[in-house]
Amino acid sequence: MEKCEDLIPEYFNFISGLVDCDSLSLNISREILQQNAELQVISKNLEKKITSELEKILKNDREKYIEFWKESGRSIKAGVQDMFGMNKEKLQDLLIFVSSYEDKYTTLKEYVDRMGDNKEILYVPAESIDAVKSLPKMEKLKEQGRDVLILTDKIDEFTLMAMRDYLGKEFKSINSSDFKFSDDKEKEEEVKKIADENKELIEKAKEFLKDKVSEVELSNNIGNSASSLLAKGGLSLEMEKTLSEMTNNNDAPKAEKILAINPEHTLFNKLKSSVNTEDFNKLIDVLYNQALLLEGFNVENPAEFIKNLNSLIK
Secondary structure, X not given: OOOOHHHOOHHHOOOOOXXXXXXXXXXXXXXXXOOOXXXXXXXXXXXXXXXXXXXXXXXXXXHHHHHHHHHHHHHHHHHHHHHHHOOHHHHHHHOEEEEOOOOOEEEHHHHHHOOOOOOEXXXXXXXXXXXXXXXXXXXXXXHOXXXXXXXXXXXXXXXXXHHOEEOOEEEEEOOEOOOOOOOOHHHHHHHHHHHHHOHHXXXXXXXXXXXXXXXXXXXXXXXXXXXXXXXXXXXXXXXXXXXXXXHOXXXXXXXXXXXXXXXXXXXXXXXXXXXXXXXXHHHHHHHHHHXXXXXXXXOOOHHHXXXXXXXXXX
């Protein structure tokens, strides 16, 4: 038989070779091959051999593996995603991602080995490594000595979503609404108290942005930024952008967005003092649009944004 694509799984489609087996007929059909016990044994052995060789390269020649990964890694990531992560156990130790720890590629096992008492594998989707380094959240995480996987391939996040966890450690986007820098209950209570004292402000902001976000909240989990856009639920901000590009229309699913405002930022004090003035909506517009820009979205009305910004800095 000249070709038999079923001999190796689709996620190893970058492999080609010759299998020498005298006991198989040259005229055998693909349908019969799929039911042939001997062929199934050959297929399993080939898969094990390919996996073993890739693991050896990953362990002994990281630079060579990185070159391979840049060329063919997408096939393996697609294999993890296929059938809702059924191939996760087979492929998870072949995955590598850029880590904020020394800006190098890392395996998930290496990440877990150095995460100490932290319970979650943190990641951030990004257009590029440089684009994400200066984000306020990343700067604070760096101060805390926490490692973050930087996902620059649009299918990376879908891969981690299919996996759900690695060795019992759940994956967590730093852009999700339930991400926390720490479990500081005292700090959380303090922010909750400030929110209770500023209910009118929050409700007015929510009403102004009702067609854009589902919630407006105060948060101490957005670093040094004045505001941040967070995603609630299963669809992330980066997934929204990816699906929008794939469908090329406005009918793509949208992430449920939350505008988080930093109560420790000077702009929050300005916001409090302007609740009953015409500057309030301008400030909320600026906070929302700067959060959009930080997450790589386009500002919906650039002229209005610039007008409001200029008005506030006079």
